[in-house]
Amino acid sequence: MIQIKFYTFNKRTNSTKVPTGSGSTYNCTLKDDTTILEPVIRLQTSNNVKAYNYAYIADFGRYYYVTDVVSSKGFWEISLKVDTLA
DSSP states (O other): OEEEEEEOOOOOTTOOOOOOSOOEEEEEEEOSSOOSSSOEEEEOOSSOGGGOOEEEETTTTEEEEEEEEEEETTEEEEEEEEOTTO
16 A cells, blocks of 8 residues: 555646645555556545546655546546656
8 A cells, every 4th residue: 555645736738846735645555557657546535536636656756647537336546647847
């Protein structure tokens, strides 16, 4: 299980800006057969996570864009894509 911080964060294309503030931290699991550049994570919470569009995974030392959020069998499956400029 890894901790991921989620943010609602706007940034321009080609910006190196990263979010400030604490964000919302959740314990998540990585979906089987995923990559560090485009991980898919599973999160179980009653909170609506569709408002988040950005994430940070400290274990990987990378920031990510949220590209898709799907509700499946009591879990949220969240697809991420690395922000190479952050």
